[in-house]
Amino acid sequence: MxxxxxxxxxxxxxxxxxxxxxxxxxxxxxxxxxxxxxxxxxxxxxxxxxxxxxxxxxxxxxxxxxxxxxxxxxxxxxxxxxxxxxxxxxxxxxxxxxxxxxxxxxxxxxxxxxxxxxxxxxxxxxxxxxxxxxxxxxxxxxxxxxxxxxxxxxxxxxxxxxxxxxxxxxxxxxxxxxxxxxxxxxxxxxxxxxxxxxxxxxxxxxxxxxxxxxxxxxxxxxxxxxxxxxxxxxxxxxxxxxxxxxxxxxxxxxxxxxxxxxxxxxxxxxxxxxxxxxxxxxxxxxxxxxxxxxxxxxxxxxxxxxxxxASKEWHELLDKYCSKYPDLGADLKRREKGDLPKGWESVLPRYTSKDKAVATRKLSEATLDALANAIPELVGGSADLTGSNNTRWKNAVDFQHPSTKLGDYTGRYLRYGVREHGMSAIMNGLAAYQGIVPFSGTFLNFLTYAWGAARLSALSKSRVIYVMTHDSIGLGEDGPTHQPIETLALTRATPNMLTLRPADGNETSGAYLVALERNDGPSVLSLTRQNLPQLEGSSVEAVRKGGYILEPESDANPDLILVATGSEVSIAIDGSKLLRKKGLKVRLVSMPCTELFDEQSRDYRASVLPKGVPVVSVEALSTFGWQKYSHAQVGMSTFGSSGQYTDVYKFFNITPEHVADIGEKCVQFFKNEGHVPELFPQFAPALQ
CATH class of the missing domain: 3.40.50.970 (Thiamin diphosphate (ThDP)-binding fold, Pyr/PP domains)
Incomplete structure (x- = not known):
């Protein structure tokens, strides 16, 4: 020198x-x-x-x-x-x-x-x-x-x-x-x-x-x-x-x-x-x-x-590359812009009420299996829970150094090992590189192990998809150490993060639709271990609204609205049947994403949850935050318990019978009061 x-x-x-x-x-x-x-x-x-x-x-x-x-x-x-x-x-x-x-x-x-x-x-x-x-x-x-x-x-x-x-x-x-x-x-x-x-x-x-x-x-x-x-x-x-x-x-x-x-x-x-x-x-x-x-x-x-x-020379090389390898070149330029392939939405699976009951974690697997071929930049993995999270599609190749003979660097499936926090931080790097859309899985409860990185996904506006399974007390026998109670209250409270809890196959496809369309923030998909029925009236596209009328009442003036998410939508449906037998007009609302619902116009929100009608929410997690959308809540105020998931639901009174009981009492209470208080603040005029 x-x-x-x-x-x-x-x-x-x-x-x-x-x-x-x-x-x-x-x-x-x-x-x-x-x-x-x-x-x-x-x-x-x-x-x-x-x-x-x-x-x-x-x-x-x-x-x-x-x-x-x-x-x-x-x-x-x-x-x-x-x-x-x-x-x-x-x-x-x-x-x-x-x-x-x-x-x-x-x-x-x-x-x-x-x-x-x-x-x-x-x-x-x-x-x-x-x-x-x-x-x-x-x-x-x-x-x-x-x-x-x-x-x-x-x-x-x-x-x-x-x-x-x-x-x-x-x-x-x-x-x-x-x-x-x-x-x-x-x-x-x-x-x-x-x-x-x-x-x-x-x-x-x-x-x-x-x-x-x-x-x-x-x-x-x-x-x-x-x-x-x-x-x-x-x-x-x-x-x-x-x-x-x-x-x-x-x-x-x-x-x-x-x-x-x-x-x-x-x-x-x-x-x-x-x-x-x-x-x-x-x-x-x-x-x-x-x-x-x-x-x-x-x-x-x-x-x-x-x-x-160097960048000028690179672009010149890319032009020559595109001439010799037009398909690969076009794909690379598309990724460089951040665009998804045209028509990718068409591969999303759709279901009818005649299809069999399936856990949303398995429905997620079917969705990923379809999307992996349609979106080549989709790169996924799991924190040593591949068989439980169902995050690996059928023809996936593992990302491994070729010397291991376990895969190669073309592979799009990452074996993160038991490293939830590292996995999430690595996904932020994958998203920042450009040309890759990362997702990964663990149990919803262990999202809090990874929370430092997940929060930065939101702050960084990174398109990162958190596939979180075993999402409630429906997890069952593993008990309260593994059953998330407070986790969705945290994700819903986090700016620029979507929380999607689908109720069936159509809503699971809709959750991926929304998560992939949003290129400026992360999405948390909350998925069940237990099987759920395919619902009449569910919709892939309706998930974009965050909440929608799944089952309308018999006329335009309901006595009661039940709003539920995920595995509890079918419980609310059964509760509504009990109430209808008693002569009540009940509207059933599925709310897969409260954040998206909050983004809708006041008129739309009022059409789903109109003023003057009592609302009961049903979700097998913390009731914290549901006061914004409901007058009474059926959910969790304690940690869970170990046992068969059906027994755990009964123990914590998250059942159709209890939903019907709370709904009936709510209607009667407000009749006696002479009015139903307006929900606040979602229908209040925006304060400028």
């Missing part, structure tokens, strides 16, 4: 350090220490290795960069700004301000150039495993001799906190098994967490752990100044093609600060005096803020130009 190279490297690195101090100080909040300590590794990574185009930030074969220790986001924002992404100096000055492009942690689709939403530690490296799986799958699917359309690397910077989170262990273990050779992680080993030195709680030999996972490991003792060592380590990692790689760099948090190496520089801005001495130490004017020398801009813009040249 020549003197001129050393000079520009030093100038770029120190620019990042001083700018990070200003950015965090300007927000009066944030983490300056990690950006200052990580500046050398980030500079070498982007200078020597990253291939990405700031002017076309979503071209498919770009290298992916993930900042897993997302609290260090000032570093990533500065790099994006220097490279020429849509992030101005004014945006940096708005760091951690309301509605800025530089929020407190990186958010996918919020800031140009951010691949995945990070912040909750361990999520980013786990997302990166998904990004690396996606690259291997797309390469195996589309690459042809002379047409290497997919060969990008996924680079990650992560810290001590990420390596302590359990989700990282799940995902990295699977990455080692899958031999993801284009995944390279750089570990910022600064020995500091919020509580202080890692000697307090984190003294394991992480590199031995990663060796046991099947990763290639390297250690660089000086991550502050050994730029050549950093370069050689990344270069060596790229040559290892049958293992993911992790490089441990010993760094000094807050390098250059008066408090470098201390926890005080971790989560608070540097003082003005400290920033002044920092700038003097690195040759900057202490009276100036937010300074980037033109030489640094010029240098980083050349890195961007390298990416622009």
């Amino acid at each position: 020549g003197q001129q190279d050393q000079n520009i490297d030093s100038l770029c690195i120190n620019t990042i350090r001083t700018l990070a101090a200003d950015v965090v100080r300007g927000g009066n909040s944030g983490h300056p220490g990690a950006p200052m300590g990580c500046a050398p590794m980030a500079h070498i990574l982007f200078k020597e290795f990253m291939i990405a185009n700031p002017k076309e930030s979503h071209w498919l074969n770009r290298d992916r960069f993930v900042l897993s220790n997302g609290h260090a986001c000032a570093l990533q924002y500065i790099l994006l700004h220097l490279l020429g992404y849509k992030l101005t100096m004014d945006d940096l000055k708005q760091f951690r301000h309301i509605n800025s492009k530089t929020p407190g942690h990186p958010e996918r689709d919020h800031t140009d150039g951010i691949e995945v939403t990070t912040g909750p530690l361990g999520q980013g490296i786990s997302n990166a495993v998904g990004l690396a799986i996606a690259e291997e799958h797309m390469a195996a699917t589309f690459n042809k001799p002379g047409f290497e359309l997919f060969n990008n690397h996924t680079y990650v910077i992560l810290g001590d906190g990420c390596l302590q989170e359990g989700v990282q262990s799940e995902a990295c273990s699977l990455a080692g098994h899958l031999k993801l050779g284009k995944l390279i992680a750089i570990y910022d080993d600064n020995h500091i967490t919020i509580d202080g030195d890692t000697a307090l709680s984190f003294t394991e030999d992480s590199m031995k752990r990663f060796e046991a996972y099947g990763w290639h490991t390297q250690t660089i003792p000086d991550g502050d100044t050994d730029l050549q060592g950093i370069h050689k380590a990344i270069e060596a990692a790229k040559k290892v093609t049958d293992k993911p790689s992790i490089i441990k760099l010993r760094t000094t948090i807050g390098y250059g600060s008066l408090h470098q190496g201390e926890e005080t520089v971790h989560g608070s801005p540097l003082s003005e005096d400290d920033i002044r001495q920092l700038k003097e130490k690195f040759g900057f004017n202490p009276d100036e803020k937010y300074v980037v020398p033109q030489a640094v801009y010029d240098f980083y813009h050349k890195i961007g130009d390298r990416g622009a040249k």
Whole structure:
């Protein structure tokens, strides 16, 4: 490395350090220490290795960069700004301000150039495993001799906190098994967490752990100044093609600060005096803020130009590919746009009331079997519950390294093992890569094992499908440890997440219809273990409305409305029969998705649940939240119990007889009161 190279490297690195101090100080909040300590590794990574185009930030074969220790986001924002992404100096000055492009942690689709939403530690490296799986799958699917359309690397910077989170262990273990050779992680080993030195709680030999996972490991003792060592380590990692790689760099948090190496520089801005001495130490004017020398801009813009040249060449290669392989080329371009194949909806199974009773988990399997051939980008899996979740279609090939002879990288079925949280975080990475629609399964109760990642699916607006089976006390003998009670209250309360609980085959097909049509958020499919009858009046398309009249009353003025979901719709139907024998006019409403129902017009909602009619809800989960739609609730207020599912339903009084009893009492109560209170707030005028 020549003197001129050393000079520009030093100038770029120190620019990042001083700018990070200003950015965090300007927000009066944030983490300056990690950006200052990580500046050398980030500079070498982007200078020597990253291939990405700031002017076309979503071209498919770009290298992916993930900042897993997302609290260090000032570093990533500065790099994006220097490279020429849509992030101005004014945006940096708005760091951690309301509605800025530089929020407190990186958010996918919020800031140009951010691949995945990070912040909750361990999520980013786990997302990166998904990004690396996606690259291997797309390469195996589309690459042809002379047409290497997919060969990008996924680079990650992560810290001590990420390596302590359990989700990282799940995902990295699977990455080692899958031999993801284009995944390279750089570990910022600064020995500091919020509580202080890692000697307090984190003294394991992480590199031995990663060796046991099947990763290639390297250690660089000086991550502050050994730029050549950093370069050689990344270069060596790229040559290892049958293992993911992790490089441990010993760094000094807050390098250059008066408090470098201390926890005080971790989560608070540097003082003005400290920033002044920092700038003097690195040759900057202490009276100036937010300074980037033109030489640094010029240098980083050349890195961007390298990416622009690569993307241009890639598009030219794609055009030639499309001429030689028109069908594959058309399919790839369709996926690039995010469009689903034309007419895919036509393969959705449809049922009549004459068809046999089937569990919705099995109906889901039939739907997936049809969709897998119609939508080639559908990639699924299960957390070691394939036979219970019914997530594997008939002709599925497992995604495995070819050396295992268990499958290959063209495979679209992922064996996640008992790793619910890692599975969900990996799905977020698969969705972020582009060209893949991921789904996966476990028991509904264990969605809460995966909740950190599932919540980020919603925040990231990722089209991810959670196939959650064994969805109520209908699970039966496994008992309250496995029977979800509160889970759907959580999913329904989460913004930008759809909760779909189908009652039969048509509604199961409709749940997939909705989940796939929505390309800006996740869907949770809540599916039964027990068989359910195919219902008269159910509809695939009606699921789009969220709730609809399944059985109308004998005239337009019902005495009572029963609203139910999933396995309890058939219970409500039987309850309505008992009530009709007593002369009551009963309307039956199926409500597979409350969130979609809330999106409908006021007139439509009022036509389904009209004012002045008592409503009873029926669902074998928590009644929490049903007060918005009903005046009385039949459901759960405790945990469940172990036993035959029919006995469990009887024990908790979720039966047609109890539904009829509550319905009759509700009607009588409001007759005595002289009015039925209007449901609130769904029919109230919107408050502006």
